[in-house]
Amino acid sequence: MSASVAVEGGRARPGRPRHIPVQKSSSVAPRDQILQASASLFTSKGFAATSTREIAEAVGIRQASLYYHFVGKDEILAALLGATVRPSQVKVAQIEAEVPPECPEAALFLLALIDVHTLANAPHNVGMLALLPDVVSAGKGEVYVEFQDERRKLASAYATFGTRLAKQHGVTTADEALGAMLIQQVEGIITLRADGVAVDEVRANEIAAGCLRLCGCRGDQISNAQQVAEDFVARHLRRGAPTTS
Amino acid sequence: MSASVAVEGGRARPGRPRHIPVQKSSSVAPRDQILQASASLFTSKGFAATSTREIAEAVGIRQASLYYHFVGKDEILAALLGATVRPSQVKVAQIEAEVPPECPEAALFLLALIDVHTLANAPHNVGMLALLPDVVSAGKGEVYVEFQDERRKLASAYATFGTRLAKQHGVTTADEALGAMLIQQVEGIITLRADGVAVDEVRANEIAAGCLRLCGCRGDQISNAQQVAEDFVARHLRRGAPTTS
DNA sequence: ATTATCTATAGATCTATAGATAATGC
Protein backbone atom coordinates (compact mmCIF):
# COMPACT_ATOMS: atom_id res chain seq x y z
CA MET A 1 0.00 0.00 0.00
CA SER A 2 2.10 2.90 -1.25
CA ALA A 3 1.43 6.49 -0.26
CA SER A 4 1.17 7.63 -3.87
CA VAL A 5 -2.04 8.91 -5.36
CA ALA A 6 -4.23 8.34 -8.40
CA VAL A 7 -3.05 4.81 -8.92
CA GLU A 8 -6.47 3.28 -9.43
CA GLY A 9 -6.43 1.92 -12.92
CA GLY A 10 -4.50 4.57 -14.85
CA ARG A 11 -0.83 5.31 -14.55
CA ALA A 12 -0.05 7.79 -11.78
CA ARG A 13 0.91 11.22 -13.11
CA PRO A 14 3.51 13.61 -11.73
CA GLY A 15 2.43 16.79 -10.04
CA ARG A 16 0.86 17.71 -6.77
CA PRO A 17 -2.35 15.76 -6.15
CA ARG A 18 -5.69 17.47 -6.55
CA HIS A 19 -7.65 18.50 -3.51
CA ILE A 20 -10.33 16.18 -4.86
CA PRO A 21 -8.60 12.91 -5.77
CA VAL A 22 -8.62 12.30 -9.51
CA GLN A 23 -11.29 9.93 -10.85
CA LYS A 24 -10.37 6.28 -10.94
CA SER A 25 -8.85 5.21 -14.23
CA SER A 26 -9.44 8.65 -15.68
CA SER A 27 -7.40 8.43 -18.82
CA VAL A 28 -8.65 11.86 -19.86
CA ALA A 29 -5.91 14.46 -19.90
CA PRO A 30 -6.47 17.38 -17.51
CA ARG A 31 -6.66 19.79 -20.41
CA ASP A 32 -9.45 17.75 -21.98
CA GLN A 33 -11.28 17.49 -18.69
CA ILE A 34 -11.31 21.27 -18.61
CA LEU A 35 -12.54 21.46 -22.18
CA GLN A 36 -15.33 18.98 -21.54
CA ALA A 37 -16.50 20.73 -18.38
CA SER A 38 -16.36 24.08 -20.13
CA ALA A 39 -18.32 22.85 -23.13
CA SER A 40 -21.01 21.54 -20.84
CA LEU A 41 -21.24 24.76 -18.86
CA PHE A 42 -20.91 27.16 -21.80
CA THR A 43 -23.68 25.44 -23.73
CA SER A 44 -26.03 25.13 -20.77
CA LYS A 45 -25.43 28.49 -19.06
CA GLY A 46 -23.72 30.59 -21.69
CA PHE A 47 -20.13 31.78 -21.95
CA ALA A 48 -20.20 35.02 -19.99
CA ALA A 49 -22.46 33.49 -17.34
CA THR A 50 -19.96 30.73 -16.60
CA SER A 51 -17.18 31.60 -14.17
CA THR A 52 -13.75 30.02 -14.15
CA ARG A 53 -14.52 28.91 -10.61
CA GLU A 54 -17.46 26.86 -11.84
CA ILE A 55 -15.33 25.21 -14.49
CA ALA A 56 -12.67 24.35 -11.93
CA GLU A 57 -15.26 22.93 -9.56
CA ALA A 58 -16.69 20.74 -12.29
CA VAL A 59 -13.22 19.38 -12.97
CA GLY A 60 -12.29 19.00 -9.32
CA ILE A 61 -9.39 21.42 -9.18
CA ARG A 62 -8.88 24.91 -7.77
CA GLN A 63 -9.80 27.88 -9.91
CA ALA A 64 -6.21 29.07 -10.28
CA SER A 65 -5.07 25.69 -11.57
CA LEU A 66 -6.90 26.30 -14.83
CA TYR A 67 -4.25 28.81 -15.76
CA TYR A 68 -1.58 26.17 -15.92
CA HIS A 69 -3.39 24.71 -18.95
CA PHE A 70 -4.90 27.81 -20.55
CA VAL A 71 -3.83 31.43 -20.57
CA GLY A 72 -7.40 32.50 -19.96
CA LYS A 73 -11.09 31.83 -20.29
CA ASP A 74 -11.09 33.09 -23.87
CA GLU A 75 -8.51 30.51 -24.87
CA ILE A 76 -10.73 27.73 -23.56
CA LEU A 77 -13.52 29.02 -25.76
CA ALA A 78 -11.17 29.31 -28.72
CA ALA A 79 -10.06 25.70 -28.28
CA LEU A 80 -13.68 24.56 -28.25
CA LEU A 81 -14.55 26.58 -31.33
CA GLY A 82 -11.50 25.25 -33.13
CA ALA A 83 -12.67 21.70 -32.48
CA THR A 84 -16.09 22.53 -33.86
CA VAL A 85 -15.42 23.83 -37.34
CA ARG A 86 -17.57 21.98 -39.82
CA PRO A 87 -15.07 21.30 -42.55
CA SER A 88 -17.27 22.20 -45.50
CA GLN A 89 -14.47 22.22 -48.07
CA VAL A 90 -13.78 18.54 -47.61
CA LYS A 91 -17.42 17.47 -47.48
CA VAL A 92 -18.51 19.44 -50.49
CA ALA A 93 -15.58 18.35 -52.64
CA GLN A 94 -16.13 14.72 -51.71
CA ILE A 95 -19.83 14.94 -52.51
CA GLU A 96 -19.28 16.65 -55.85
CA ALA A 97 -16.66 14.03 -56.74
CA GLU A 98 -18.84 11.04 -55.99
CA VAL A 99 -22.43 12.05 -56.59
CA PRO A 100 -23.47 12.07 -60.24
CA PRO A 101 -24.37 15.62 -61.30
CA GLU A 102 -27.71 14.49 -62.68
CA CYS A 103 -29.08 14.00 -59.18
CA PRO A 104 -28.57 17.19 -57.16
CA GLU A 105 -31.17 15.91 -54.71
CA ALA A 106 -28.70 13.27 -53.54
CA ALA A 107 -25.97 15.87 -53.16
CA LEU A 108 -28.12 18.09 -51.01
CA PHE A 109 -29.45 15.21 -48.96
CA LEU A 110 -25.93 14.04 -48.31
CA LEU A 111 -24.62 17.43 -47.34
CA ALA A 112 -27.51 17.94 -44.93
CA LEU A 113 -27.23 14.46 -43.48
CA ILE A 114 -23.50 14.65 -42.89
CA ASP A 115 -23.84 18.08 -41.39
CA VAL A 116 -26.61 16.93 -39.07
CA HIS A 117 -24.42 14.06 -37.98
CA THR A 118 -21.53 16.41 -37.35
CA LEU A 119 -23.66 18.65 -35.17
CA ALA A 120 -25.40 15.76 -33.45
CA ASN A 121 -22.20 13.92 -32.60
CA ALA A 122 -20.16 16.89 -31.48
CA PRO A 123 -19.50 16.53 -27.77
CA HIS A 124 -21.81 18.73 -25.70
CA ASN A 125 -23.60 20.59 -28.47
CA VAL A 126 -20.67 22.88 -29.14
CA GLY A 127 -22.30 23.86 -32.42
CA MET A 128 -24.36 26.21 -30.28
CA LEU A 129 -21.37 28.21 -29.12
CA ALA A 130 -20.91 30.06 -32.39
CA LEU A 131 -24.53 31.26 -32.19
CA LEU A 132 -24.21 32.90 -28.78
CA PRO A 133 -24.15 36.70 -28.87
CA ASP A 134 -21.48 36.95 -26.21
CA VAL A 135 -19.28 34.71 -28.34
CA VAL A 136 -20.08 36.53 -31.55
CA SER A 137 -19.85 40.11 -30.30
CA ALA A 138 -16.51 40.32 -28.58
CA GLY A 139 -14.12 39.64 -31.43
CA LYS A 140 -13.02 36.31 -30.03
CA GLY A 141 -9.82 36.18 -32.03
CA GLU A 142 -8.95 34.48 -35.26
CA VAL A 143 -10.40 31.12 -34.30
CA TYR A 144 -13.82 32.66 -34.34
CA VAL A 145 -13.17 34.36 -37.66
CA GLU A 146 -12.11 31.02 -39.10
CA PHE A 147 -15.26 29.46 -37.76
CA GLN A 148 -17.52 32.08 -39.28
CA ASP A 149 -15.67 31.84 -42.55
CA GLU A 150 -16.23 28.11 -42.74
CA ARG A 151 -19.89 28.54 -41.93
CA ARG A 152 -20.23 31.09 -44.69
CA LYS A 153 -18.75 28.66 -47.18
CA LEU A 154 -21.11 25.98 -45.96
CA ALA A 155 -24.10 28.27 -46.46
CA SER A 156 -22.86 28.94 -49.95
CA ALA A 157 -22.68 25.20 -50.67
CA TYR A 158 -26.24 24.76 -49.45
CA ALA A 159 -27.30 27.64 -51.67
CA THR A 160 -25.61 26.10 -54.71
CA PHE A 161 -26.94 22.57 -54.28
CA GLY A 162 -30.35 23.84 -53.23
CA THR A 163 -30.80 26.23 -56.11
CA ARG A 164 -29.72 23.58 -58.61
CA LEU A 165 -32.45 21.35 -57.27
CA ALA A 166 -35.08 24.03 -56.77
CA LYS A 167 -34.89 25.06 -60.42
CA GLN A 168 -36.03 21.58 -61.40
CA HIS A 169 -39.23 22.18 -59.48
CA GLY A 170 -39.98 25.75 -60.38
CA VAL A 171 -39.06 27.02 -56.92
CA THR A 172 -37.78 30.54 -57.45
CA THR A 173 -36.51 31.48 -54.00
CA ALA A 174 -33.31 33.55 -54.31
CA ASP A 175 -30.32 31.31 -53.78
CA GLU A 176 -28.98 33.18 -50.80
CA ALA A 177 -32.35 33.07 -49.08
CA LEU A 178 -32.71 29.39 -49.90
CA GLY A 179 -29.25 28.64 -48.53
CA ALA A 180 -30.19 30.40 -45.29
CA MET A 181 -33.41 28.40 -45.04
CA LEU A 182 -31.58 25.14 -45.58
CA ILE A 183 -28.83 25.79 -43.06
CA GLN A 184 -31.45 26.99 -40.62
CA GLN A 185 -33.24 23.67 -41.03
CA VAL A 186 -30.06 21.70 -40.41
CA GLU A 187 -29.11 23.76 -37.39
CA GLY A 188 -32.45 22.89 -35.87
CA ILE A 189 -30.51 19.96 -34.51
CA ILE A 190 -28.75 22.36 -32.15
CA THR A 191 -32.06 23.52 -30.76
CA LEU A 192 -33.22 19.95 -30.38
CA ARG A 193 -30.13 18.97 -28.43
CA ALA A 194 -30.46 22.06 -26.27
CA ASP A 195 -34.02 21.01 -25.49
CA GLY A 196 -32.84 17.54 -24.56
CA VAL A 197 -34.58 15.82 -27.44
CA ALA A 198 -32.94 12.58 -28.54
CA VAL A 199 -31.58 12.82 -32.06
CA ASP A 200 -31.75 9.45 -33.73
CA GLU A 201 -31.20 8.31 -37.29
CA VAL A 202 -34.88 8.76 -38.13
CA ARG A 203 -34.81 12.36 -37.05
CA ALA A 204 -31.61 13.03 -38.95
CA ASN A 205 -33.21 11.69 -42.12
CA GLU A 206 -36.38 13.71 -41.57
CA ILE A 207 -34.32 16.87 -41.43
CA ALA A 208 -32.42 16.05 -44.60
CA ALA A 209 -35.72 15.19 -46.28
CA GLY A 210 -37.06 18.53 -45.08
CA CYS A 211 -34.23 20.27 -46.89
CA LEU A 212 -35.27 18.55 -50.10
CA ARG A 213 -38.90 19.51 -49.58
CA LEU A 214 -37.83 23.13 -49.16
CA CYS A 215 -36.49 22.83 -52.69
CA GLY A 216 -39.74 21.42 -54.01
CA CYS A 217 -38.95 17.69 -53.98
CA ARG A 218 -41.59 15.01 -53.45
CA GLY A 219 -41.71 11.44 -52.19
CA ASP A 220 -40.00 9.37 -54.86
CA GLN A 221 -37.12 11.73 -55.45
CA ILE A 222 -36.56 11.98 -51.72
CA SER A 223 -36.52 8.21 -51.28
CA ASN A 224 -34.04 7.98 -54.09
CA ALA A 225 -31.76 10.63 -52.61
CA GLN A 226 -31.96 8.94 -49.25
CA GLN A 227 -30.88 5.67 -50.79
CA VAL A 228 -27.88 7.23 -52.51
CA ALA A 229 -26.94 9.04 -49.32
CA GLU A 230 -27.16 5.91 -47.21
CA ASP A 231 -24.87 4.08 -49.59
CA PHE A 232 -22.40 6.92 -49.48
CA VAL A 233 -22.44 7.04 -45.71
CA ALA A 234 -22.04 3.28 -45.49
CA ARG A 235 -18.98 3.51 -47.73
CA HIS A 236 -17.29 6.37 -45.93
CA LEU A 237 -18.37 7.17 -42.44
CA ARG A 238 -18.68 4.10 -40.33
CA ARG A 239 -18.04 5.92 -37.08
CA GLY A 240 -20.94 6.24 -34.68
CA ALA A 241 -24.53 7.37 -34.91
CA PRO A 242 -26.07 10.61 -33.62
CA THR A 243 -26.42 10.90 -29.87
CA THR A 244 -28.22 12.98 -27.32
CA SER A 245 -26.88 15.67 -24.98
CA MET B 1 -34.49 81.83 -21.13
CA SER B 2 -35.40 79.93 -17.98
CA ALA B 3 -32.84 77.93 -16.00
CA SER B 4 -34.93 74.79 -16.25
CA VAL B 5 -33.84 71.76 -18.22
CA ALA B 6 -35.20 69.41 -20.86
CA VAL B 7 -37.51 71.98 -22.34
CA GLU B 8 -36.60 71.38 -25.94
CA GLY B 9 -39.79 70.17 -27.52
CA GLY B 10 -41.18 67.88 -24.83
CA ARG B 11 -42.67 68.95 -21.55
CA ALA B 12 -40.07 69.34 -18.78
CA ARG B 13 -40.27 66.59 -16.16
CA PRO B 14 -39.72 66.83 -12.44
CA GLY B 15 -36.63 65.30 -10.88
CA ARG B 16 -32.98 66.17 -10.74
CA PRO B 17 -31.53 66.63 -14.24
CA ARG B 18 -29.36 63.95 -15.76
CA HIS B 19 -25.63 64.40 -15.91
CA ILE B 20 -26.07 64.11 -19.66
CA PRO B 21 -28.95 66.41 -20.63
CA VAL B 22 -31.97 64.51 -21.85
CA GLN B 23 -32.42 64.25 -25.62
CA LYS B 24 -34.41 67.00 -27.26
CA SER B 25 -38.09 66.25 -27.50
CA SER B 26 -37.54 62.80 -26.07
CA SER B 27 -41.09 61.78 -25.37
CA VAL B 28 -39.89 58.31 -24.40
CA ALA B 29 -40.40 57.58 -20.72
CA PRO B 30 -37.18 56.88 -18.79
CA ARG B 31 -38.33 53.36 -18.08
CA ASP B 32 -38.79 52.69 -21.78
CA GLN B 33 -35.43 54.22 -22.59
CA ILE B 34 -33.90 51.68 -20.24
CA LEU B 35 -35.86 48.85 -21.83
CA GLN B 36 -34.82 49.88 -25.33
CA ALA B 37 -31.16 50.20 -24.42
CA SER B 38 -31.26 46.88 -22.60
CA ALA B 39 -32.93 45.10 -25.50
CA SER B 40 -30.27 46.38 -27.84
CA LEU B 41 -27.42 45.34 -25.57
CA PHE B 42 -28.88 42.00 -24.46
CA THR B 43 -29.51 40.90 -28.04
CA SER B 44 -26.15 42.04 -29.35
CA LYS B 45 -23.89 41.07 -26.43
CA GLY B 46 -25.96 38.64 -24.41
CA PHE B 47 -27.65 39.06 -21.03
CA ALA B 48 -24.89 38.05 -18.65
CA ALA B 49 -22.27 39.86 -20.70
CA THR B 50 -24.13 43.17 -20.38
CA SER B 51 -23.47 45.16 -17.23
CA THR B 52 -25.89 47.57 -15.63
CA ARG B 53 -23.24 50.23 -16.13
CA GLU B 54 -23.37 49.73 -19.89
CA ILE B 55 -27.14 50.01 -19.89
CA ALA B 56 -26.98 53.22 -17.88
CA GLU B 57 -24.34 54.67 -20.19
CA ALA B 58 -26.47 53.91 -23.23
CA VAL B 59 -29.37 55.74 -21.62
CA GLY B 60 -27.28 58.63 -20.38
CA ILE B 61 -27.81 58.19 -16.64
CA ARG B 62 -25.69 56.89 -13.77
CA GLN B 63 -25.66 53.18 -13.06
CA ALA B 64 -27.42 53.53 -9.73
CA SER B 65 -30.30 55.45 -11.26
CA LEU B 66 -31.51 52.30 -12.97
CA TYR B 67 -32.68 51.04 -9.62
CA TYR B 68 -35.25 53.75 -9.31
CA HIS B 69 -37.12 52.16 -12.22
CA PHE B 70 -36.30 48.47 -11.78
CA VAL B 71 -35.51 46.42 -8.73
CA GLY B 72 -32.71 44.70 -10.60
CA LYS B 73 -31.24 43.53 -13.85
CA ASP B 74 -33.45 40.44 -13.84
CA GLU B 75 -36.56 42.57 -13.75
CA ILE B 76 -35.45 44.42 -16.87
CA LEU B 77 -35.12 41.11 -18.63
CA ALA B 78 -38.49 39.98 -17.33
CA ALA B 79 -40.14 43.13 -18.64
CA LEU B 80 -38.61 42.54 -22.08
CA LEU B 81 -39.69 38.91 -22.13
CA GLY B 82 -43.17 39.88 -21.06
CA ALA B 83 -43.43 42.26 -24.00
CA THR B 84 -42.31 39.50 -26.36
CA VAL B 85 -44.78 36.71 -25.80
CA ARG B 86 -46.20 35.62 -29.11
CA PRO B 87 -49.85 35.33 -28.26
CA SER B 88 -50.53 32.04 -29.99
CA GLN B 89 -53.93 31.50 -28.43
CA VAL B 90 -55.39 34.54 -30.09
CA LYS B 91 -53.78 34.00 -33.46
CA VAL B 92 -54.69 30.36 -33.71
CA ALA B 93 -58.29 30.88 -32.67
CA GLN B 94 -58.67 33.72 -35.13
CA ILE B 95 -57.22 31.66 -37.94
CA GLU B 96 -59.38 28.65 -37.21
CA ALA B 97 -62.44 30.85 -37.05
CA GLU B 98 -61.86 32.52 -40.38
CA VAL B 99 -60.02 30.09 -42.58
CA PRO B 100 -62.19 27.39 -44.15
CA PRO B 101 -61.12 23.97 -42.83
CA GLU B 102 -60.82 22.60 -46.36
CA CYS B 103 -57.65 24.60 -46.94
CA PRO B 104 -55.20 23.88 -44.14
CA GLU B 105 -52.44 25.27 -46.36
CA ALA B 106 -53.90 28.75 -45.90
CA ALA B 107 -54.08 28.26 -42.13
CA LEU B 108 -50.43 27.24 -41.90
CA PHE B 109 -49.29 29.98 -44.26
CA LEU B 110 -51.14 32.54 -42.19
CA LEU B 111 -49.81 31.34 -38.89
CA ALA B 112 -46.25 31.37 -40.21
CA LEU B 113 -46.65 34.76 -41.87
CA ILE B 114 -48.15 36.42 -38.81
CA ASP B 115 -45.50 34.89 -36.60
CA VAL B 116 -42.73 36.05 -38.90
CA HIS B 117 -44.17 39.54 -38.81
CA THR B 118 -44.35 39.44 -35.03
CA LEU B 119 -40.70 38.45 -34.77
CA ALA B 120 -39.59 40.82 -37.51
CA ASN B 121 -41.37 43.83 -36.06
CA ALA B 122 -40.49 43.29 -32.44
CA PRO B 123 -38.19 46.10 -31.36
CA HIS B 124 -34.57 44.98 -31.26
CA ASN B 125 -34.97 41.30 -32.03
CA VAL B 126 -36.18 40.45 -28.55
CA GLY B 127 -37.40 37.11 -29.86
CA MET B 128 -33.80 36.03 -29.50
CA LEU B 129 -33.76 36.55 -25.75
CA ALA B 130 -35.74 33.44 -24.96
CA LEU B 131 -33.20 31.35 -26.88
CA LEU B 132 -30.18 32.47 -24.88
CA PRO B 133 -28.82 29.86 -22.50
CA ASP B 134 -28.15 32.35 -19.74
CA VAL B 135 -31.78 33.40 -19.96
CA VAL B 136 -33.07 29.85 -20.14
CA SER B 137 -30.88 28.28 -17.48
CA ALA B 138 -31.29 30.48 -14.46
CA GLY B 139 -34.97 30.10 -13.71
CA LYS B 140 -35.76 33.66 -14.63
CA GLY B 141 -39.02 33.75 -12.78
CA GLU B 142 -42.57 33.20 -13.88
CA VAL B 143 -42.38 35.55 -16.84
CA TYR B 144 -39.99 33.17 -18.46
CA VAL B 145 -42.18 30.19 -17.65
CA GLU B 146 -45.11 31.97 -19.23
CA PHE B 147 -43.03 32.68 -22.27
CA GLN B 148 -41.95 29.07 -22.69
CA ASP B 149 -45.49 27.91 -22.16
CA GLU B 150 -46.76 30.12 -24.94
CA ARG B 151 -44.02 28.94 -27.25
CA ARG B 152 -44.93 25.34 -26.52
CA LYS B 153 -48.54 26.01 -27.47
CA LEU B 154 -47.39 27.69 -30.63
CA ALA B 155 -45.27 24.68 -31.57
CA SER B 156 -48.31 22.54 -30.98
CA ALA B 157 -50.39 24.68 -33.32
CA TYR B 158 -47.73 24.39 -36.01
CA ALA B 159 -47.73 20.65 -35.50
CA THR B 160 -51.51 20.46 -35.85
CA PHE B 161 -51.84 22.62 -38.95
CA GLY B 162 -48.73 21.09 -40.48
CA THR B 163 -49.75 17.49 -39.97
CA ARG B 164 -53.22 18.16 -41.34
CA LEU B 165 -51.61 19.47 -44.49
CA ALA B 166 -48.79 16.94 -44.69
CA LYS B 167 -51.23 14.04 -44.70
CA GLN B 168 -52.71 15.36 -47.95
CA HIS B 169 -49.32 14.91 -49.55
CA GLY B 170 -48.22 11.63 -48.08
CA VAL B 171 -45.62 13.27 -45.86
CA THR B 172 -45.36 11.04 -42.82
CA THR B 173 -43.08 13.02 -40.52
CA ALA B 174 -44.23 12.66 -36.91
CA ASP B 175 -46.30 15.66 -35.93
CA GLU B 176 -44.04 16.75 -33.11
CA ALA B 177 -40.99 16.61 -35.35
CA LEU B 178 -42.83 18.47 -38.09
CA GLY B 179 -43.93 21.15 -35.65
CA ALA B 180 -40.33 21.62 -34.57
CA MET B 181 -39.16 21.91 -38.16
CA LEU B 182 -41.82 24.49 -38.94
CA ILE B 183 -41.14 26.67 -35.93
CA GLN B 184 -37.43 26.37 -36.62
CA GLN B 185 -38.04 27.70 -40.10
CA VAL B 186 -40.05 30.65 -38.80
CA GLU B 187 -37.49 31.49 -36.14
CA GLY B 188 -34.90 31.73 -38.86
CA ILE B 189 -36.04 35.33 -38.94
CA ILE B 190 -34.30 35.83 -35.61
CA THR B 191 -31.01 34.62 -37.06
CA LEU B 192 -31.49 36.86 -40.08
CA ARG B 193 -32.05 39.92 -37.95
CA ALA B 194 -29.07 39.03 -35.79
CA ASP B 195 -26.97 38.87 -38.94
CA GLY B 196 -28.25 42.27 -40.02
CA VAL B 197 -30.16 40.98 -43.04
CA ALA B 198 -33.08 43.13 -44.05
CA VAL B 199 -36.38 41.30 -43.64
CA ASP B 200 -38.83 42.49 -46.23
CA GLU B 201 -42.23 41.27 -47.33
CA VAL B 202 -40.73 39.02 -49.98
CA ARG B 203 -38.56 37.27 -47.46
CA ALA B 204 -41.45 36.85 -45.05
CA ASN B 205 -43.50 35.19 -47.78
CA GLU B 206 -40.60 32.93 -48.78
CA ILE B 207 -40.38 31.65 -45.24
CA ALA B 208 -44.10 30.98 -45.01
CA ALA B 209 -43.94 29.25 -48.40
CA GLY B 210 -41.04 27.18 -47.07
CA CYS B 211 -43.25 25.97 -44.24
CA LEU B 212 -45.78 24.75 -46.79
CA ARG B 213 -43.07 23.02 -48.81
CA LEU B 214 -41.93 21.23 -45.67
CA CYS B 215 -45.42 19.75 -45.61
CA GLY B 216 -45.22 18.65 -49.23
CA CYS B 217 -47.06 21.51 -50.95
CA ARG B 218 -46.27 22.65 -54.47
CA GLY B 219 -46.63 25.81 -56.51
CA ASP B 220 -50.35 26.21 -57.09
CA GLN B 221 -51.41 25.35 -53.60
CA ILE B 222 -48.81 27.74 -52.21
CA SER B 223 -49.96 30.59 -54.43
CA ASN B 224 -53.50 29.94 -53.30
CA ALA B 225 -52.57 29.95 -49.63
CA GLN B 226 -50.58 33.12 -50.09
CA GLN B 227 -53.58 34.79 -51.66
CA VAL B 228 -55.87 33.82 -48.81
CA ALA B 229 -53.27 34.93 -46.28
CA GLU B 230 -52.78 38.29 -47.94
CA ASP B 231 -56.50 38.94 -47.88
CA PHE B 232 -56.64 38.03 -44.22
CA VAL B 233 -53.72 40.28 -43.36
CA ALA B 234 -55.22 43.12 -45.36
CA ARG B 235 -58.46 42.77 -43.36
CA HIS B 236 -56.87 42.58 -39.93
CA LEU B 237 -53.34 43.81 -39.54
CA ARG B 238 -52.85 47.12 -41.24
CA ARG B 239 -50.00 48.16 -38.97
CA GLY B 240 -46.55 48.33 -40.53
CA ALA B 241 -44.35 45.97 -42.48
CA PRO B 242 -41.34 43.99 -41.26
CA THR B 243 -38.22 45.97 -40.51
CA THR B 244 -34.52 45.47 -40.07
CA SER B 245 -32.40 45.62 -36.89
C1' DA C 1 14.41 18.34 -12.20
C1' DT C 2 9.98 18.45 -13.91
C1' DT C 3 5.18 18.54 -13.55
C1' DA C 4 0.71 19.71 -11.93
C1' DT C 5 -1.32 21.16 -8.58
C1' DC C 6 -2.14 24.16 -4.25
C1' DT C 7 -2.78 28.65 -1.22
C1' DA C 8 -3.13 33.41 -1.04
C1' DT C 9 -4.20 37.54 -2.91
C1' DA C 10 -4.25 41.82 -5.92
C1' DG C 11 -6.99 44.50 -8.74
C1' DA C 12 -10.86 45.03 -11.45
C1' DT C 13 -15.20 44.59 -11.97
C1' DC C 14 -20.28 44.36 -10.93
C1' DT C 15 -24.83 44.74 -8.38
C1' DA C 16 -27.34 47.05 -5.25
C1' DT C 17 -28.25 50.28 -1.26
C1' DA C 18 -28.16 54.76 1.43
C1' DG C 19 -28.66 59.21 1.51
C1' DA C 20 -28.14 63.88 -0.79
C1' DT C 21 -29.83 67.04 -4.29
C1' DA C 22 -32.13 69.60 -8.01
C1' DA C 23 -35.86 69.86 -10.60
C1' DT C 24 -41.32 70.38 -10.88
C1' DG C 25 -46.05 70.86 -8.74
C1' DC C 26 -49.26 72.39 -5.41
Add this chain to the structure above:
DNA sequence: ATTATCTATAGATCTATAGATAATGC
Protein backbone atom coordinates in the same frame (compact mmCIF):
# COMPACT_ATOMS: atom_id res chain seq x y z
C1' DA D 1 -44.17 67.40 -1.39
C1' DT D 2 -42.98 64.58 -5.02
C1' DT D 3 -40.09 62.92 -8.49
C1' DA D 4 -35.99 61.49 -10.76
C1' DT D 5 -31.83 61.82 -10.63
C1' DC D 6 -27.01 62.19 -8.41
C1' DT D 7 -22.67 60.78 -5.42
C1' DA D 8 -20.50 57.54 -2.70
C1' DT D 9 -19.74 53.14 -1.33
C1' DA D 10 -20.33 48.33 0.65
C1' DG D 11 -19.94 43.69 -0.34
C1' DA D 12 -19.67 40.15 -3.51
C1' DT D 13 -17.87 38.43 -7.17
C1' DC D 14 -14.47 37.29 -10.87
C1' DT D 15 -9.96 36.87 -13.50
C1' DA D 16 -5.38 36.30 -13.29
C1' DT D 17 -0.66 36.24 -11.07
C1' DA D 18 3.01 34.92 -7.62
C1' DG D 19 5.05 31.76 -5.18
C1' DA D 20 4.82 27.35 -2.36
C1' DT D 21 4.34 22.36 -2.40
C1' DA D 22 3.76 17.40 -3.32
C1' DA D 23 3.92 14.15 -6.52
C1' DT D 24 6.89 11.51 -10.31
C1' DG D 25 11.24 10.69 -13.01
C1' DC D 26 16.07 10.41 -13.63
